[in-house]
Amino acid sequence: MKAIYLIRIIAMGISLFLYSCTSAPENNAKNHTIIPLPVSISTHSGIYHLKSPVTISIPDALQPIGNLFSNYTAQLGFKTKLKNKNADISFSLNPSIILPDEGYILTINSTGVKLEAQTEAGLFYGMQTLLQLIATNGKNLPCLEITDFPRFAYRGLHLDVGRHFFPPDFIKRYIDLMARFKFNRFHWHLTEDQGWRIEIKKYPKLQEVAAWRDSTIVGHAGNSNKYDGKRYGGFYTQDEIRDIVQYAAERYITIVPEIEMPGHSRAALAAYPNLGCTGGPYTVATTWGVFDDVYCAGKDETFIFLQDVLDEVMNLFPGTYIHIGGDECPKTRWKQCRLCQQRIKKEKLKDEHELQSYFIQRIEKYLNSKGRRIIGWDEILEGGLAPNATVMSWRGEEGGIAAAKQQHQVIMTPGNWCYLDHYQASAETEPLAIGGFTPVEEVYSYEPLPDSLTETEKKFILGAQGNVWTEYMKTPEHVEYMVYPRALALAEVVWSPKEKKNYDDFLNRLQQLRPLLDRLKVNYARHVFQQPTDK
Numbered sequence: 001m002k003a004i005y006l007i008r009i010i011a012m013g014i015s016l017f018l019y020s021c022t023s024a025p026e027n028n029a030k031n032h033t034i035i036p037l038p039v040s041i042s043t044h045s046g047i048y049h050l051k052s053p054v055t056i057s058i059p060d061a062l063q064p065i066g067n068l069f070s071n072y073t074a075q076l077g078f079k080t081k082l083k084n085k086n087a088d089i090s091f092s093l094n095p096s097i098i099l100p101d102e103g104y105i106l107t108i109n110s111t112g113v114k115l116e117a118q119t120e121a122g123l124f125y126g127m128q129t130l131l132q133l134i135a136t137n138g139k140n141l142p143c144l145e146i147t148d149f150p151r152f153a154y155r156g157l158h159l160d161v162g163r164h165f166f167p168p169d170f171i172k173r174y175i176d177l178m179a180r181f182k183f184n185r186f187h188w189h190l191t192e193d194q195g196w197r198i199e200i201k202k203y204p205k206l207q208e209v210a211a212w213r214d215s216t217i218v219g220h221a222g223n224s225n226k227y228d229g230k231r232y233g234g235f236y237t238q239d240e241i242r243d244i245v246q247y248a249a250e251r252y253i254t255i256v257p258e259i260e261m262p263g264h265s266r267a268a269l270a271a272y273p274n275l276g277c278t279g280g281p282y283t284v285a286t287t288w289g290v291f292d293d294v295y296c297a298g299k300d301e302t303f304i305f306l307q308d309v310l311d312e313v314m315n316l317f318p319g320t321y322i323h324i325g326g327d328e329c330p331k332t333r334w335k336q337c338r339l340c341q342q343r344i345k346k347e348k349l350k351d352e353h354e355l356q357s358y359f360i361q362r363i364e365k366y367l368n369s370k371g372r373r374i375i376g377w378d379e380i381l382e383g384g385l386a387p388n389a390t391v392m393s394w395r396g397e398e399g400g401i402a403a404a405k406q407q408h409q410v411i412m413t414p415g416n417w418c419y420l421d422h423y424q425a426s427a428e429t430e431p432l433a434i435g436g437f438t439p440v441e442e443v444y445s446y447e448p449l450p451d452s453l454t455e456t457e458k459k460f461i462l463g464a465q466g467n468v469w470t471e472y473m474k475t476p477e478h479v480e481y482m483v484y485p486r487a488l489a490l491a492e493v494v495w496s497p498k499e500k501k502n503y504d505d506f507l508n509r510l511q512q513l514r515p516l517l518d519r520l521k522v523n524y525a526r527h528v529f530q531q532p533t534d535k
């Protein structure tokens with residue numbers, strides 16, 4: 001008996017050896033199942049078989065990445081063990097690898113898996129690619145070499161927590177899912193008419209009053225006048241925020257916090273009515289839309305309040321960019337307000353649009369003096385752009401184009417392609433949404449560099465972002481349903497080379513990645529799987 005086993009083992013060894021990687025590259029254009037698609041994959045014949053437990057070698061300084069890798073592989077059902085020599089997988093920083101920022105090289109051959117990058121972020125992204133290969137191939141990894149780096153430096157997803165509040169654990173999950181698909185900016189929309197969600201120690205009424213609304217509209221705000229009568233709200237404590245910032249940093253995601261001004265500020269006015277033109281009283285909004293009551297641009301106390309708030313925000317968020325909103329600010333109150341009109345006169349401004357520009361520039365100056373930079377929605381172009389502002393183009397691409405021509409940095413997030421609150425399939429069959437129609441293929445087709453820009457102007461486009469406004473999303477599950485798989489299409493827009501993009505190939509890979517999404521319990525929308533040819 002024993003001899004038979006021995007012969008079997010030797011035979012298995014020989015066949016494994018014969019089947020292991022050969023060095024002749026086949027370049028068979030097999031894209032495996034990686035999303036976003038890497039810059040280059042050359043496939044070789046054969047497999048490398050990971051051992052049990054999977055052994056990894058990683059320099060001490062990179063231990064946090066090693067720990068994450070162990071957690072991630074545990075989710076896939078594999079144990080890992082550190083091993084200095086001859087490990088299955090070796091992670092290393094290699095300064096001689098000259099790739100664009102965040103790039104990596106992943107080599108799988110008969111001796112094992114080698115992951116190299118010049119930066120930690122590069123290693124992190126290489127690890128995500130490897131995890132997707134493990135998720136779809138199990139322990140038998142295909143021999144290949146991947147060289148990869150992102151097309152854009154800003155690869156964002158946004159989440160509005162003002163209309164509906166989502167608990168810290170879900171924010172972490174949202175960030176973790178983003179990181180798996182190589183997004184690197186989380187735009188956290190923290191203040192709104194319907195709720196103020198960030199603890200500001202100097203202004204306790206933001207927590208006591210502005211974080212809560214008395215009721216919420218039921219149905220679509222465009223055709224309903226029914227309210228649920230339930231108090232709703234919540235906010236993130238500064239400790240929770242610090243924890244989330246750290247969690248994101250471990251995943252190479254920078255958080256861009258947004259504090260809206262001068263519009264979308266009814267919740268703050270309800271807490272501090274002295275900051276509005278009329279003095280109130282104001283209430284935290286209970287329906288969705290654009291409201292006339294905004295911060296008074298004539299009072300200095302408005303700026304003192306906002307600077308105090310921004311001081312605490314800067315303490316919590318180490319990233320360079322602070323988003324200051326700037327969108328949808330009606331000028332109704334300013335036209336009637338004695339102090340706003342005095343300001344217009346004193347500052348020799350032409351009209352209320354220039355007053356808005358004054359407002360943003362004054363805040364920009366303050367933030368610049370602290371070493372930070374502002375991002376604003378494209379309305380900040382009206383009345384003159386603040387000198388160093390980055391523009392987030394949402395009402396189409398025109399704002400972004402205009403800003404790039406003025407040599408300002410731009411993040412593209414035009415509604416037609418990037419609004420993940422739009423319907424993704426026929427409205428009759430879908431849960432209530434705000435409107436619009438942006439199916440997966442539409443998102444996938446987005447090209448962030450407009451033809452009308454010159455090559456030099458195109459350099460001002462930092463990247464693109466998907467926006468997730470939550471008027472009609474009450475639960476984390478619903479957010480995921482709206483975001484996935486559309487965010488995966490966007491991940492490919494911002495990471496993969498333009499010439500390699502192919503929607504059918506993407507759908508194929510998406511189909512094969514479903515087991516991973518299922519394992520992670522992502523509540524993704526299924527339309528593209530039900531009708532793979534739906535175009």
Ligand code: TNX
Binds near residue numbers: 394421434469471
């Ligand atoms: C416009 S995009 C808004 C948001 C809404 C969104 C709904 C932007 C800068 N402002 O306040 O939630 O439309 O799609």
